[in-house]
Amino acid sequence: MRDTDLFQLALGLTSPWKVMRSEFSAGDGQLDLHVDFPAGSRFACAECGHEGCGAHDTKSETWRHLDFFQHRTFLHARTPRVICPTCGVHKVNVPWARAGSGFTLLFEAYVLALAKAMPIANIAEWMGENDTRLWRILEHYVWEAVEKQDLSELRQIAADETSARRGHDYISLFVDMGSRKVVYVAEGKDAGTVKEFADFLESHGGDREAISDASIDMGAAFESGIKENFANAEITFDKFHVIKLANEAVDEVRREEARNNYQIKGRRYIFLKNVGNLTTEEKEALSGLEAQNLDTTQAMQIRMNLQQLFTMGAKSARRFLLLLERLGSDKRSGADEKAGQDDHGQGGRHSAINRYRPFQRGSGGDQRQRPSRQTQGQGLTSIPTEAKADISPGRVSSALGFAQSGEADDGASAGCGGADQSKSGKTIEPAAGDRA
Numbered sequence: 001m002r003d004t005d006l007f008q009l010a011l012g013l014t015s016p017w018k019v020m021r022s023e024f025s026a027g028d029g030q031l032d033l034h035v036d037f038p039a040g041s042r043f044a045c046a047e048c049g050h051e052g053c054g055a056h057d058t059k060s061e062t063w064r065h066l067d068f069f070q071h072r073t074f075l076h077a078r079t080p081r082v083i084c085p086t087c088g089v090h091k092v093n094v095p096w097a098r099a100g101s102g103f104t105l106l107f108e109a110y111v112l113a114l115a116k117a118m119p120i121a122n123i124a125e126w127m128g129e130n131d132t133r134l135w136r137i138l139e140h141y142v143w144e145a146v147e148k149q150d151l152s153e154l155r156q157i158a159a160d161e162t163s164a165r166r167g168h169d170y171i172s173l174f175v176d177m178g179s180r181k182v183v184y185v186a187e188g189k190d191a192g193t194v195k196e197f198a199d200f201l202e203s204h205g206g207d208r209e210a211i212s213d214a215s216i217d218m219g220a221a222f223e224s225g226i227k228e229n230f231a232n233a234e235i236t237f238d239k240f241h242v243i244k245l246a247n248e249a250v251d252e253v254r255r256e257e258a259r260n261n262y263q264i265k266g267r268r269y270i271f272l273k274n275v276g277n278l279t280t281e282e283k284e285a286l287s288g289l290e291a292q293n294l295d296t297t298q299a300m301q302i303r304m305n306l307q308q309l310f311t312m313g314a315k316s317a318r319r320f321l322l323l324l325e326r327l328g329s330d331k332r333s334g335a336d337e338k339a340g341q342d343d344h345g346q347g348g349r350h351s352a353i354n355r356y357r358p359f360q361r362g363s364g365g366d367q368r369q370r371p372s373r374q375t376q377g378q379g380l381t382s383i384p385t386e387a388k389a390d391i392s393p394g395r396v397s398s399a400l401g402f403a404q405s406g407e408a409d410d411g412a413s414a415g416c417g418g419a420d421q422s423k424s425g426k427t428i429e430p431a432a433g434d435r436a
């Protein structure tokens with residue numbers, strides 16, 4: 001078999017295209033394959049598909065192909081322009097490359113496969129190729145895929161923002177929660193961005209009225225954007241953002257308390273990390289701090305309660321929220337100040353590490369049980385009002401999607417109020433009973 005026949009087979013070329021000759025330069029590490037067609041060949045029109053068009057003229061072109069072992073490989077051919085009776089003179093589509101690309105389809109497929117696993121700059125360096133050219137490949141296929149999307153089945157969406165550089169160049173990602181795929185990316189992060197997505201959805205077979213759920217962060221922009229554009233969507237606050245807010249509150253308490261306690265200065269991460277992720281040294285440090293009856297530890301326990309909530313089944317979570325709701329109303333009425341102590345028995349403080357029991361906390365309880373703490377004006381009372389409002393039961397139950405259930409429509413007594421309650425500023429204080 002001749003080398004040209006071998007390359008002919010390897011490239012999968014069909015009539016009228018033939019590999020005419022190959023040149024290998026060992027010094028340059030380069031293989032050049034010259035492809036051509038016999039005189040009198042006929043081609044299909046690239047515009048309308050009309051077969052049997054004769055060549056009008058040709059233009060020499062080069063495409064980079066997959067490396068032949070470690071050697072860079074190029075395809076060279078003269079691409080004909082044909083005269084179509086309907087469309088006039090047009091360049092034909094060659095079978096090994098898409099129009100306008102300087103790479104063969106196999107090379108592009110290889111780049112796309114690599115791009116899933118590594119940065120373009122690394123691919124470019126590794127392949128000895130200009131990264132701008134590789135980005136063009138990626139952009140072509142990504143946009144092609146974006147435009148081809150059929151969003152008619154989309155029901156549950158999630159939106160989140162991210163920034164290319166810290167605090168700059170925000171983009172918003174819209175995700176199909178069903179397929180767990182990003183379906184749209186837009187510049188910016190405001191309510192207008194949501195509208196842009198709604199328009200995109202409808203231009204791709206989707207229906208904004210059909211969107212039943214939207215998972216978002218707690219920013220006002222997305223919330224108002226969803227309400228304006230997806231009237232039937234129940235809003236769920238994303239767990240990550242709910243916990244992030246709780247963590248910010250924990251740190252607020254720690255900073256406040258650290259003014260009078262040098263031991264917790266600079267120990268931010270002990271309280272922010274999940275206990276399971278603490279090092280042995282950090283666990284020991286946390287155990288030592290627990291004996292001090294710190295507000296920060298209490299705040300940390302509230303956050304852990306909240307995290308626990310997300311691991312519960314719907315029934316348990318609802319029960320848990322009921323408890324929180326009762327805590328909230330007890331606190332407001334001031335009628336149950338002793339309950340926390342009574343329910344709590346002699347257990348004393350819980351250890352955040354070993355004795356964390358979200359369901360066995362007393363119902364009720366109040367900071368007023370501890371006048372010394374109250375007079376210090378520290379601890380949970382130092383969580384900013386805004387943060388308290390944000391982790392209200394209404395918002396958390398809304399975050400869990402309970403507001404959608406029929407039971408929740410009964411109102412506040414269900415402990416699962418929706419948007420109305422979320423603005424009432426009620427606070428979650430599951431650890432209040434702990435304070436006995």
Ligand SMILES: [Zn+2]
Nearest residue numbers: 045048084087
């Ligand atoms: Zn035509």
